[in-house]
Amino acid sequence: MENNIKLLDGSMSYPLELDGYNLNNRLWTGDALINNPELIKKIHKGYINSGADYLLTSTYQISYDILREKGINLEKIKEVFQKSLDLAKKAIIESKTKKDIKIVASLGPFASYKKSASEYIGIYDSTDDEIYNFHSNNLNVIKEIDYEIVLYETIPCLREIKILSMIFDKLDKEIWVSMTCNDDINFRDGSSISEACNILSKFDQITTIGLNCFSPLYVKEAFEMLKSNTKKKIIIYPNSGEIYNPEEKIWTGNKLYEDRMIKKWLSLSPDIIGGCCRVGYDDIKKMRQEIDNYEK
Numbered sequence: 240m241e242n243n244i245k246l247l248d249g250s251m252s253y254p255l256e257l258d259g260y261n262l263n264n265r266l267w268t269g270d271a272l273i274n275n276p277e278l279i280k281k282i283h284k285g286y287i288n289s290g291a292d293y294l295l296t297s298t299y300q301i302s303y304d305i306l307r308e309k310g311i312n313l314e315k316i317k318e319v320f321q322k323s324l325d326l327a328k329k330a331i332i333e334s335k336t337k338k339d340i341k342i343v344a345s346l347g348p349f350a351s352y353k354k355s356a357s358e359y360i361g362i363y364d365s366t367d368d369e370i371y372n373f374h375s376n377n378l379n380v381i382k383e384i385d386y387e388i389v390l391y392e393t394i395p396c397l398r399e400i401k402i403l404s405m406i407f408d409k410l411d412k413e414i415w416v417s418m419t420c421n422d423d424i425n426f427r428d429g430s431s432i433s434e435a436c437n438i439l440s441k442f443d444q445i446t447t448i449g450l451n452c453f454s455p456l457y458v459k460e461a462f463e464m465l466k467s468n469t470k471k472k473i474i475i476y477p478n479s480g481e482i483y484n485p486e487e488k489i490w491t492g493n494k495l496y497e498d499r500m501i502k503k504w505l506s507l508s509p510d511i512i513g514g515c516c517r518v519g520y521d522d523i524k525k526m527r528q529e530i531d532n533y534e535k
Contacts, residue, residue, distance in 0.1 A: 244505060244530050247293045247343075247476050247513025248286035249523045255282070257519070263488070265309075265354065267300035273319060276326055283330030287340060289520045290527025293511070294330070294340060295390065296323035299347040303376040313380075320344075320384045343415065344386040348394045349373050356485030358419060358452070361395035361427030370402045378406055390415040393452050393515075397430035400438055407442050415447040417474060422457055424450075424464045436468035449474030452515040455495050456480065462507045472510035479517035496522050501529045 251268045258278065264270050271278050279297045286294060298320060306316045327342045349370045350357040357363060363370065381389060389412050394400055400418070407414060416439050418432055425432055432450070439448050448471045450461045455477040465473045480495025494517065504512055512530075514522050 242505070242508075242530065242533055244509060244533070245292040245511045246290060246523065246526055246530060247474065247511055248283075248289075248291040248295055249514035249518035249520070250478075250516050251279075251282060251295065251297050251299070253517050253519045254285060265300075265305060267351075268297045269299070269301035269305075269319075272297040272301065272323055272326070276322060279323075280326045280330045280333075283327050284334050285520045286523055287330060287334045287336055287338075289523040290531075291513070291523055292338065292340060293343050293388075293513070294327045295343050295345040296327055296386075297345070298323045299345045299392070300351050302347070302352055302373065303380050304352055304373055317380055317383060320380055324384060324386060341388060342386070343388045343390045344381060344384070346377060346381070346389060346391050348391070348399055350393070350395060356483075356488075358393050358395050359427060359483065359485055361419075361430070363396075363398070367398075367402055370399060371405060374403055374406055375409075378410055382410055382412070386412060388413045388415060390417060392417040394418045394435075395427040397426055397432075397435050398428075400435040404438050404442070407444060410444065412444070414442070414445045415449070415474060416445060417449040417451045417476070419452045420450055420457075420461065422454060424457065424460050433464060433468045436465060440469045440471055445471060447472040447474050447511065449476070449511070451476045452478050454478070454480050455500060458500075458504050459507065462504075462509055466507075474511040474513070475504065475509050476511075476513035476515050476518075478515040479522070481517050483516070490517055494522075496525070498525065498529065501526055502533070505529060505533045 331340050439445050448469050481490040481492045
């Protein structure tokens, strides 16, 4: 029996690190998008060759607010986002793949602007208006770019979901929302992901809800929680299982991905799986093989 599980790509930062690219700057992977676009295209090709069905753009850390602070005007900001789409399209064409690969615009949380690694704690020392304006400013740019799908990812708290819910109706595109959680499958600040699912499920343009950048050891619990709280499609893309130290800005521990672990994920029948931080080409290739060989 053919399965319909689709495969998202992996980390953008991990291949950049392996290539020796310095990511210790405000734009993170977005720096390569602006200053070394051929490297970004190379990474997209790597994930195409690994079997991905969806490619994420290199825009997680790119935002209107950050680029304006760097003195970049509105038209140039639009060009940066457009470049992210064009590079992914070129990678698909140049790879000569026959697969119908979709491009997904990656939009980071307010934490990606704050520079405080608050994705990992979910607590913002900012007003609701500041968070709303950050996302609203981004929306006014991306709605003019021909992205088919927009993914708001690594959202670390219910508070930000509630603020985002004020702008979703202003975006006439397919929307995915992925949140990040602790091992107990609540937000990083302890607030309720099940409540977030109830909010997100009310929007017709949101087709897919999920979790990312959490330990692969808790995929089963994460999937079951999502499944019990939404009828939307479910996307799951954990990190490698290594632990990030936001103060020292280093990853510690070992990768936890195993073939048998991926088989268990597939038995849950998620709609989309993939990888987040420290998940690279080999991991995605392994997922592709497991998906292709999987029988319910």
